[in-house]
Amino acid sequence: MIYTITLNPTIDYIVTVPHLNLGHSHHMEEELITPGGKGIMVSRVLKALGIPSIALGFRGGFTGDFVRDYLEEMQIINQFTVIKERTRINLVLKSDQDTEISDYGPAATDEEVAVFMKCFEDISTQDFVVLSGSKLPSMPKDFYERLIRSLHEEGVPFACDITKDELRNSLQYHPLVVKPNQKEVGELFGRTFATWQEVIPYGKQLVELGAQHAIVSLGGDGALLFTPQEVIYAPPLSGEVANPVGSGDSMVAGFVGTFIRTGDPLEAFRVAVACGTATAFSPDIATADEIEVQLARVVLEKIE
């Protein structure tokens, strides 16, 4: 079974206002209210791919109830630890330029964290764990590293989509795949990149430092896959971007779900690119049909 971990889930409140004048009142043209947080997005895309998963993490308050109800309606098994404080709401304002306002999220008590940790007693080497997104602000700095180290020691395979020091510290435990975007690779290595080609030496370092595979997503410039042997580029597919929220998570779902089935990193990357693109072009997370359409269009180019 694939377990997705979303320590800090969200309700994503995505509002479209065609032209925003700061300081004025507006009527929204469209709104979308969905459960989010990166691990939950991974579970939702795995579901579209017909792959079951169990979503774990923390949820609380009426917003946490919404997350549970929505996942149940989608028939995604969820076993979130219930906490006293309220799950956060993240605002995405779609206008001439998209703007995101993210909440830090609630605190969890030591007792609540202890209940969550019990979920891991059921996870074995036959399972797979995906750890994605920010942790709760109440958690110690090394929360992810301790979790990842114990998965590694137990021999449980895992992938992670985390950033900065948490990403760096995860690499020594050999995640199946990490998936920073171009900006996150820059943050990790203290660089800014003028072109996507400049990212290549740093993507290679992710593998040299221990990741089995690294995908660097490049938004509208496509994506790169790094393996110990090869560097592969997937140019962007043409189409109209409707809502890119969750496109990176969709790549993680596509790669992990396919690699577990096939053991083939190139096929897994092809599906990852199709999933990421389909979500970027869809108003919500991509459907199975939308992924299928993009899958037929993906082109992979060997760079090294």
Ligand SMILES: Nc1ncnc2c1ncn2[C@@H]1O[C@H](COP(=O)(O)OP(=O)(O)OP(=O)(O)O)[C@@H](O)[C@H]1O
């Ligand atoms: N404008 C676009 N045109 C074509 N493909 C896109 C576009 N935006 C995203 N994609 C596809 O989706 C993938 C993931 O996008 P991106 O790099 O923005 O992920 P991300 O920053 O992790 O996003 P998020 O955090 O919202 O999940 C890209 O590698 C690309 O394949």
Ligand SMILES: O=P(O)(O)OC[C@@]1(O)O[C@H](CO)[C@@H](O)[C@@H]1O
């Ligand atoms: O604050 P985090 O945990 O890093 O990211 C949270 C988030 O931006 O990630 C998802 C898109 O990837 C959204 O559903 C959600 O709002």
